[in-house]
Amino acid sequence: MAFVPAYLRLRESGELDRRIESLRQILKSCELCPRQCRIDRLNGEVGYCCAGGDLRVSSVFPHYGEEPPLVGHHGSGTIFLAHCNLRCVFCQNYDISHHGNGERVKTDHMAQYMVKLQQIGCHNINFVTPTHYAPQIVAALPEAIELGLRVPLVYNCGGYESLEVIRLLDGIIDIYMPDVKFFSSDVAGKFCNASDYPEVVKLVLREMYRQVGELKMDSRGIAERGLLIRHLVMPRGLAGTEGVMRYVAEELSRDNYVNIMAQYRPVYRAAEYPDLDRPVTTEEFLEALEIARKYGLHRGFE
Numbered sequence: 001m002a003f004v005p006a007y008l009r010l011r012e013s014g015e016l017d018r019r020i021e022s023l024r025q026i027l028k029s030c031e032l033c034p035r036q037c038r039i040d041r042l043n044g045e046v047g048y049c050c051a052g053g054d055l056r057v058s059s060v061f062p063h064y065g066e067e068p069p070l071v072g073h074h075g076s077g078t079i080f081l082a083h084c085n086l087r088c089v090f091c092q093n094y095d096i097s098h099h100g101n102g103e104r105v106k107t108d109h110m111a112q113y114m115v116k117l118q119q120i121g122c123h124n125i126n127f128v129t130p131t132h133y134a135p136q137i138v139a140a141l142p143e144a145i146e147l148g149l150r151v152p153l154v155y156n157c158g159g160y161e162s163l164e165v166i167r168l169l170d171g172i173i174d175i176y177m178p179d180v181k182f183f184s185s186d187v188a189g190k191f192c193n194a195s196d197y198p199e200v201v202k203l204v205l206r207e208m209y210r211q212v213g214e215l216k217m218d219s220r221g222i223a224e225r226g227l228l229i230r231h232l233v234m235p236r237g238l239a240g241t242e243g244v245m246r247y248v249a250e251e252l253s254r255d256n257y258v259n260i261m262a263q264y265r266p267v268y269r270a271a272e273y274p275d276l277d278r279p280v281t282t283e284e285f286l287e288a289l290e291i292a293r294k295y296g297l298h299r300g301f302e
């Protein structure tokens with residue numbers, strides 16, 4: 001059966017317009033993420049993430065470096081958003097996330113970007129770091145649908161999300177791609193100023209999984225819908241890989257797709273923290289794979 005993105009059904013029922021309004025209301029006293037800055041972003045105030053009322057886009061392009069089910073034959077239609085609500089001290093995209101490099105974009109332009117990516121053959125629209133712009137992204141959808149958008153939307157986030165917002169995205173997002181970073185509140189507090197990260201990400205993962213289930217692909221192996229979990233292995237076991245893999249396997253499903261990543265490099269302010277001063281060793285990465293296998297996980301990292 002031909003793939004139908006979730007957002008089309010919501011558009012037809014009128015529910016998409018209600019969600020757009022609910023999300024917009026949150027911007028007036030921003031609680032889009034657990035930082036809960038409660039500032040009015042529609043009136044020029046900025047909070048922890050530094051994002052304003054308008055979208056700020058850093059780049060738009062077909063990405064061939066993402067996971068194979070997203071890249072397919074013609075790339076993942078990537079839209080990099082400026083700023084970030086997590087602001088990790090070791091961020092490899094710090095010029096975008098911390099410095100906010102990008103251009104202000106109105107919702108009609110956002111809609112055109114999405115459709116253009118689809119027109120050049122991209123298999124999905126991949127919003128990178130969308131958390132602090134969820135209302136503006138969803139507000140662009142009606143026009144994008146009118147212009148012919150039909151590919152799945154990928155929510156490529158850091159996992160530090162508001163449960164209320166993720167619930168409002170139910171039926172809009174087809175593929176959730178959270179990067180599960182830490183399972184220790186001390187580590188998350190030290191490197192992301194988010195000591196509640198582990199408890200937040202557990203609830204968020206559960207809700208994402210409830211909405212979309214395990215990652216499903218079409219006959220070509222291209223992702224259509226589901227949860228795609230990322231986990232960046234850190235030096236000295238700082239990412240809490242054992243806890244992450246156990247949670248995913250035992251509390252969600254062993255059939256989840258999990259991309260275990262080895263590309264940590266000590267960039268940005270990592271030099272200020274002795275624990276972060278080197279890349280991950282081969283032994284550390286192989287150990288992370290072994291942990292995943294031990295819990296019965298089998299997709300995404302073989």
Ligand code: SF4
Binds near residue numbers: 030050
């Ligand atoms: S999205 Fe930004 S302004 Fe809103 S609560 Fe989070 S950090 Fe604060």
